[in-house]
Amino acid sequence: MLTVQELEEALAAPTDELIEDLAQLDGDIMILGVGGKMGPSLAKLAQNAIQKGKLGKKVYGVSRFSSGTLQQELEACGIETIAADLLKEEDLAGLPNVKNIIYMAGNKFGTTGNEHFTWAMNAYLPGRVAATFPHSRIVVFSTGNVYPLTPIQASGAKEKDPVGPVGEYAQSCLGRERVFTHFSHKHHIPMVMFRLNYAIDMRYGVLLEIAQKVNNLKPIDVTMGHANVIWQGDANSYALRSLLYCQTPPTVLNITGPETISIRRIAEEFGELFQKEPLFVGEEQDTALLSNAAESFRLFGYPSVSLQQMIDWTGTWVLNEGETINKPTHFQQRKGAF
Structure with missing residues (x-):
């Protein structure tokens, strides 16, 4: 995998299981916050599954679309886009009444110093969305940050x-879950709380950040010595398939890969590939931000892309100076400051 086009095609390739699950689903699909890191590929994946399965559904993508060409790109794929600021009541009220909603709107980076906006996006807006769509089913993107650090063993x-969120970002994410849960009880809205960490593709993510530091001979902080990762294509597929598991009160699902990865060991693997000696600072602590995703594997099966495949792809991408986006995960954070 060497080009963005190849990457995009891989991310948007539907599995037979996804097509079969969407075939059981009544109604169209609307993605709120489609303009983020994962939204475009999720929308394309849904559209491709619908087309391949001849399911006769429509995919809507909602975002501000304030810059760039994403809106035109999604429209070219057959996705109906809607430019809207969800914090504006008139924009929210003007959205179509769609049966299936993937809620991806939120704010993380830049929280420090702008906490009020993060809380508005992550905890106020969910209540407005839930009140607007009392007859939909909703998969709510959340995060493993709502958990405390846990022993690596x-x-x-x-x-x-x-739960035990550390820092205001994580606290606001728990607020998002609590507010959605309130409206799930009030209006009997079936939901899934989709607690994800950490999705990757070649352009961003934990593995890319480690590989770049090894390749550029920059020190790697191993204080947060362990993490979980999952291929973005698998995470997106699980999100769409989660629409079948929406319940009242909400179903909670951890979404990540099956391995607890060692940051040091991953860096050493990239060092072997790049023929460079990794530089380390800090000392591994006996706790980390980790999730057990066994329940999602029971429902959906194990991820289709293995950890080793992700490592190989990422290493090749870095060696070939593939395109990246400047959206670091800050997975090293132990105090929740984003």
Whole structure:
């Protein structure tokens, strides 16, 4: 995989399982916040599955579309786009009444110093969306940051484990879940809380950040010594398939890969590939932000792209100076400051 076109095609290639699940789903699909890192490929994946399966559904993509060519790109794929600021009541009220909603709107980076906007996006807006669509089913993108740091030998937090968000971003994400859950109870809205960490493709993510530092001979902080990752295409597929598992009260699903990866070991693998010696700072702590996604594997099967495949693809991408986007994960953060 060497070009953005090849990457986009891989991300948007539907599995038979996705097509079969969408065939069981009544109604169209609307993605709120389609302009983020994962939204465009999720929209294209849904559209391709619908076309390949001849399912006769429509995909809507909603974003501000304030710059760039994304709106035209999605329209060219057959996705109906709607330019809207969801914080504006008139824009929200003007959206079509769609049965299936993937809620991806939110704010993370830049929270420090702008906490009020993060809370408005992550905790106020969910209530407005839920009140606007009381008869839809909603998959709510959330995050593993709602959990506390857990011992690395404990295989990650499970869905029924107590939450313990660290920092205002994570607290606001728990606020998003709590507000949606309130309206799920009030209006009997079936939902899934989709707790994701960390999705990657070749242009961003934990593996790319490690590979770049190894390749550029920059020190790698291993204080947060472990993490989980999942291929973005698999995460997007799971999100769409989660529409079948929406319930009241909401279903909670952890979404990530099956491995607890060692940051040091991954860096050493990239070092072997690049023939460069990784530089490390800090010392691994005995806790990390980790999730146990066994329940999602029971529902959807294991990810189609393995950890080793992601490592190989990322290494090749870096060696060939592939295109990247400047959206670091800040996975090293232990105090929740974003």
